[in-house]
Amino acid sequence: MSNWVRAHTNIALIKYWGKKDEDLIIPMNNSLSLTLDAFYTDTRVTFDDALTADELYLDDMLQDFTALKKVKTVLDLVREKAGIRSKAKVESYNHVPTAAGLASSASGLAALAGAASLAAGLELSSVELSRLARRGSGSASRSIYGGFAEWQKGSSDETSFAVPVDDADWDIGMLFIVVSDKKKDVSSREGMSRTVRTSPFYQGWLDSLDEDLNAMKQAIKKQDIDKVGVIAEQNALKMHATTLGAKPPFTYWSPDSLKAMDSVRALREQGYSVYFTMDAGPNVKLICRQSQLEEIRTHLLSDFTGSQLIAARPGPALHVVTG
Ligand code: 2P0
Incomplete structure (x- = not known):
């Protein structure tokens, strides 16, 4: 059974720039983006009782504590929602053309939200996935959708999420x-x-x-x-x-x-x-x-x-x- 989840990166046409709430990642303004085919992240999460700490492997390399910070935020939320206590192994591959310098937290945290909730047996709606991805990185809230998406700022954890705008199936x-x-x-x-x-x-x-x-x-x-x-x-x-x-x-x-x-x-x-x-x-x-x-x-x-x-x-x- 495959439990790899893929999320594509997005580029904002109306930018997200500034937070009203830095902990919950509630933005100051709505933003609007286009999700792209060329750059994406594949991620798999395994909850494992034998682990004593969460582990993140990025392109097969074990990452340090700093890289784990945003990941841990999302894992903790999923554990809380699913009633899981085990630590997790996160394997992630960034598909970004070599040396492009475009590695984005948007595809990474969106793929993690999808993979972690799947591994935990949670069946989340797109809006719930968008809220979860948002807690890892704001722009990730928009990578739940293909085409154009708008992150509606909302005013609370419950009301701040992205929605689809247009499938971008035209000459762009x-x-x-x-x-x-x-x-x-x-x-x-x-x-x-x-x-x-x-x-x-x-x-x-x-x-x-x-x-x-x-x-x-x-x-x-x-x-x-x-x-x-x-x-x-x-x-x-x-x-x-x-x-x-x-x-x-x-x-x-x-x-x-x-x-x-x-x-x-x-x-x-x-x-x-x-x-x-x-x-x-x-x-x-x-x-x-x-x-x-x-x-x-x-x-x-x-x-x-x-x-x-x-x-x-x-x-x-x-x-x-x-x-
Ligand atoms: C955007 N950027 O809308 C804007 C435009 C950069 C410039 O979203 O702090 O990595 O994790 O929520 O999502 C980059 O910010 O920031 C970004 P956090 P994030 O795409």
Whole structure:
């Protein structure tokens, strides 16, 4: 019997940036993402009375206590719900193209929520899985679903979860420009916390979000790639602007990120529907028509190497891996 569970990563088009409750991971704002096929995590959980502590193996390597922290949060919640006392062995494989530097806690914690609840014999609904994944890592709440998903901030543990928005079965794709595979200096957890506490630009960010979210949902409904791209790009730039106002200030951008943004603007001037977004790191993610993706990739080969350019299509929901 296979009890491996697969979750795909997601990229936010309306970003999650800041928590109202850092323990329960209740966000300050709703966010909206696209789940992708190219990057995913496979995870299996085994509860075992013989174990004296939880163990996490990532790509066959036993991880230390720091890596186990988010995992333990999810395992403890599952144990409590299922009335299990045993410790668990967690085996996880990240399927991320080599050296992409895109390993994401979104697919990892979503796969864990699925695998741990399956191993514990819990039959959770998508909403319950989303809430559970959220407690591990906020963005993981959205990786329960395929296509577009919205994490509705809610105001409590019970009311903060993601819901599906659209299956993304239309002409949309993403192209990653990998400019660095180094670990980031400021983690997203620390970065968003510092921004909420100290950046005078943070309130401006929050005030602009209802409009972005409503416009994005309209654009998705109309399958309007240009509107989706324009809103996503502006939203990402606003999020990154808040970090410059923090004390001490920080940025996730590198010179190569700016080079990638310039390439996107140049392609747009040539008539392509192509836009960018960025997360808590220097890599740049392009939003474009799936049907134009290969042409865009070919153009970018004059500025970047082939291995820096990774294409992705909309991906599926969390599922048990069969066979
Ligand atoms: C997002 N990010 O919406 C935003 C945009 C980064 C920038 O979600 O603290 O790893 O575990 O809830 O989910 C990254 O943050 O943070 C993230 P925690 P998470 O995708």
